[in-house]
Amino acid sequence: MTTRRLATLHVWGVPGWSVPAALMRMATGRRPLRRAPGLRFAKLLGTGSGRTFTVRDADPRRWALLAVWDDERSAAAFESGDVVRRWQRIADEQWSARMRPLAARGRWSRAEPFGKPWPQRWDGPVAAVTRARLTPRKAVTFWRAVPPVSADLHDSPGLRLALGIGEAPLGLQGTFSVWDSAAALNSFAYDRAPHAAVVTRTAQEGWYAEELFARLALLSAEGTVAGRDPLA
Template sequence: MLLVTLPAVVTLHLWQVSTHAIPRALVHMVADRRPLRRTPGLRFAKLLGTGSGRTFTVRDADPRQWGLLAVWDDPIAPMAFQDSGLPARWRRFADEEWVAHFEPLSARGLWSGQEPFGKPRPRVFEGPVAAVTRARLVLRRAARFWTAVPPVSADLHEAPGLRMALGIGEAPLGLQGTFSIWDSSSSLNAFAYGRSPHTAVIERTRQEGWYAEELFARFAVRSSSGTIAGVDPLGPGPR
């Protein structure tokens, strides 16, 4: 009998809250871990703080914006989750919610010792794509990493084809990541491999061994709903 393995379904929730609701969001970042572990169909999940990603230090953090990155066994599980208690509780006090669904196109590396997005066979996708980078820093080398980041981040935010870029992390320091959305694979490739600030940092990473663990993944963007900071990054209109 031939067993067919369905590709992972990846979702990202982003919630924006008012200043007075920040303490409530912080409570949820701790309290929601247990119910997440009991969620049917959930393979992997990380509750995330977000920020500008300009320096990957605590001064980048945006305490008004929080996220949940999740990997699911099938397309039905995230649909059921969206109507469940955890997102509903966030919606009670969040000013905005943005939810996007992705399909992995490629993935390399580990996150908390796991391969959360599996091992998809790399392929071409015509349409908007998303990218996640994530690393656990070697702490004694963190200072060199932080000095190298600002030129790359400044270049990222000016890159043609970029729709959205966030810093993401499970902790204020030492666990660094980015989430970005691009018009196309070609625009993402142009930034990743064709712009000197980024390629220079890639070379330094190899030479200096900044990371104890790292992961790079890209995704086909399948759908999105809602807004964050007043816009849908995948919606029509100027960006």
């Protein structure tokens, strides 16, 4: 049961000449993360547009770290630690967010990273995290179904930020999005035809070997993505 967990997302933009260094940090960054006090879960992630969930989407100049902490003190201590500093040294842009889990179902790498949050009211901006591991033989039909949903997502009222996120270029992917309110997110998830159709097909076709959906209260955020503050 979750009462105090805090989730954080760091998004770093790097100049072209720093891409090799970013790839090195992705390859070597897991061990120092495991030593972070109070860390419950962490994933170093590539990012992209999320429009097709294929290699074409990948953005080698933007990388992310999603982490879940026992409490705010652990997250704050990490902010001044070596992992964040090493990314900041090669980044020319950064955006970070602090979030409290509101609802979560499913698993990521066989874990429940956000626990089982208490249902609670939240009237501010919300973030949504989706993640799926595709069943290989179902991947092609999934990729064909994605473009209409992605186009509708990016046109949805109340959307502030949408990123494709993934641990690998193919087969392991998800989205991170920020919305004005829970009502705006609900409208996209349940009222708009392209997404509703894919939800129905997901159950029918068994696209995913593992999936996760989480909703989080966006407590605070700072910085920019692609030169703008998503909450401004």
